[in-house]
Amino acid sequence: xxxxxxxxxxxxxxxxxxxxxxxxxxxxxxxxxxxxxxxxxxxxxxxxxxxxxxxxxxxxxxxxxxxxxxxxxxxxxxxxxxxxxxxxxxxxxxxxxxxxxxxxxxxxxxxxxxxxxxxxxxxxxxxxxxxxxxxxxxxxxxxxxxxxxxxxxxxxxxxxxxxxxxxxxxxxxxxxxxxxxxxxxxxxxxxxxxxxxxxxxxxxxxxxxxxxxxxxxxxxxxxxxxxxxxxxxxxxxxxxxxxxxxxxxxxxxxxxxxxxxxxxxxxxxxxxxxxxxxxxxxxxxxxxxxxxxxxxxxxxxxxxxxxxxxxxxxxxxxxxxxxxxxxxxxxxxxxxxxxxxxxxxxxxxxxxxxxxxxxxxxxxxxxxxxxxxxxxxxxxxxxxxxxxxxxxxxxxxxxxxxxxxxxxxxxxxxxxxxxxxxxxxxxxxxxxxxxxxxxxxxxxxxxxxxxxxxxxxxxxxxxxxxxxxxxxxxxxxxxxxxxxxxxxxxxxxxxxxxxxxxxxxxxxxxxxxxxxxxxxxxxxxxxxxxxxxxxxxxxxxxxxxxxxxx
Numbered sequence: 001x002x003x004x005x006x007x008x009x010x011x012x013x014x015x016x017x018x019x020x021x022x023x024x025x026x027x028x029x030x031x032x033x034x035x036x037x038x039x040x041x042x043x044x045x046x047x048x049x050x051x052x053x054x055x056x057x058x059x060x061x062x063x064x065x066x067x068x069x070x071x072x073x074x075x076x077x078x079x080x081x082x083x084x085x086x087x088x089x090x091x092x093x094x095x096x097x098x099x100x101x102x103x104x105x106x107x108x109x110x111x112x113x114x115x116x117x118x119x120x121x122x123x124x125x126x127x128x129x130x131x132x133x134x135x136x137x138x139x140x141x142x143x144x145x146x147x148x149x150x151x152x153x154x155x156x157x158x159x160x161x162x163x164x165x166x167x168x169x170x171x172x173x174x175x176x177x178x179x180x181x182x183x184x185x186x187x188x189x190x191x192x193x194x195x196x197x198x199x200x201x202x203x204x205x206x207x208x209x210x211x212x213x214x215x216x217x218x219x220x221x222x223x224x225x226x227x228x229x230x231x232x233x234x235x236x237x238x239x240x241x242x243x244x245x246x247x248x249x250x251x252x253x254x255x256x257x258x259x260x261x262x263x264x265x266x267x268x269x270x271x272x273x274x275x276x277x278x279x280x281x282x283x284x285x286x287x288x289x290x291x292x293x294x295x296x297x298x299x300x301x302x303x304x305x306x307x308x309x310x311x312x313x314x315x316x317x318x319x320x321x322x323x324x325x326x327x328x329x330x331x332x333x334x335x336x337x338x339x340x341x342x343x344x345x346x347x348x349x350x351x352x353x354x355x356x357x358x359x360x361x362x363x364x365x366x367x368x369x370x371x372x373x374x375x376x377x378x379x380x381x382x383x384x385x386x387x388x389x390x391x392x393x394x395x396x397x398x399x400x401x402x403x404x405x406x407x408x409x410x411x412x413x414x415x416x417x418x419x420x421x422x423x424x425x426x427x428x429x430x431x432x433x434x435x436x437x438x439x440x441x442x443x444x445x446x447x448x449x450x451x452x453x454x455x456x457x458x459x460x461x462x463x464x465x466x467x468x469x470x471x472x473x474x475x476x477x478x479x480x481x482x483x484x485x486x487x488x489x490x491x492x493x494x495x496x497x498x499x500x501x502x503x504x505x506x507x508x509x510x511x512x513x514x515x516x517x518x519x520x521x522x523x524x525x526x527x528x529x530x531x532x533x534x535x536x537x538x539x540x541x542x543x544x545x546x547x548x549x550x
């Protein structure tokens with residue numbers, strides 16, 4: 001049986017040869033032969049993964065020039081129909097222009113199918129594009145270009161003709177000057193400089209564009225919610241405002257979606273104020289109740305002690321980060337081991353507790369606006385080496401294998417732990433130096449013959465802190481995942497012992513091996529909300545797990 005990648009390469013070659021025969025050469029770049037990844041909403045259309053539903057994913061061939069499409073249709077027959085046996089499939093080509101009829105170079109097209117899969121395309125300097133290998137049907141279509149409003153619509157591809165021309169026109173992106181004000185009319189950033197010493201707070205205030213008035217947003221692990229309809233360039237923000245922006249304004253909102261829309265000021269995911277956006281506007285004023293803003297900040301307190309003695313640990317400290325803007329806190333604990341962090345931003349925050357010569361403690365916190373969270377006592381154990389011996393399915397040492405480890409937090413919802421990678425030596429041995437007495441999960445990443453699998457190890461329960469791990473054989477499992485409207489959802493595989501196998505799966509098609517047994521697949525939002533649990537069993541042969549979220 002031939003590899004899918006060999007078939008894909010054949011489709012690309014046929015598409016390129018056919019286009020070179022039918023169309024005169026154009027002054028364009030050579031197509032990228034690499035397989036594609038799904039698009040990233042809000043950050044532009046990126047190259048996409050090959051779609052089985054479309055019969056393979058040839059990259060766009062060189063765009064035609066002049067009236068090549070019309071001439072090729074005549075040569076190929078204007079009524080020629082799609083032939084399922086033809087790997088070239090349907091070829092769609094055309095030109096992308098602005099409102100004045102001028103070509104738009106480097107515009108990115110995406111014809112989506114399902115599971116994040118689809119066909120990418122990109123215009124040349126003359127605004128022309130070509131996408132080959134398509135099949136008849138109805139698809140989600142997205143067209144993006146820097147400085148223009150994003151076009152999203154349903155695209156129908158009929159069976160005939162086999163060569164189809166589709167032209168598109170993009171409207172220019174609209175920009176709004178934004179002024180964030182307190183209830184008394186003072187510029188918000190200037191007021192914050194006087195009201196708080198928390199320099200991280202300013203960077204967590206963002207302005208996003210939405211189609212409706214939002215009551216709230218789902219918390220995320222980044223600095224703010226994803227802004228799919230535009231980009232805010234604010235003073236003191238990670239994407240800075242233009243240097244010539246008048247000082248009375250807080251930033252600029254570039255809108256990449258058509259009006260009417262709403263502009264919403266948020267503190268990470270927490271809604272502060274919303275105003276409608278209408279035609280003819282060029283500036284936005286968002287008035288924020290400063291006391292409500294300060295009231296949305298959180299407090300986190302904890303106590304750090306030695307797990308063996310229960311005594312405070314000299315030099316112990318704790319820090320919070322939102323994975324994007326850096327650390328918050330990090331001050332040492334008091335003499336009794338207690339620590340209190342104030343003016344903490346709401347949302348998902350990573351807590352890291354550390355002390356010299358001790359194994360660290362990490363967990364993900366979901367802070368509600370205004371919450372005062374007491375984590376109680378956190379016990380750290382001293383670090384000491386943990387020796388591992390990895391044995392392959394045939395009973396011989398498994399040398400030069402790639403693995404990772406992390407320390408899980410019972411009852412917590414951190415699904416993407418900060419795992420530390422390591423490898424075994426030629427004799428299948430490895431030593432972990434950063435672990436204490438707490439249980440650790442060790443992940444084997446899998447290879448061509450052995451499936452990925454997880455091991456739970458309790459260092460304090462091992463003899464001389466030496467552990468032998470035996471790999472098992474197993475079949476390949478195909479995961480077909482459609483996130484539906486839950487774009488942020490990730491999916492995690494657990495075995496019957498509750499061990500997590502690898503990091504989260506993204507939407508689309510994934511394949512990896514699992515040892516025979518029973519498993520569950522949890523579909524989870526970044527905040528830890530479980531949307532669906534899918535139980536499945538792995539036997540001795542290949543299997544498929546399908547998940548479709550509403």
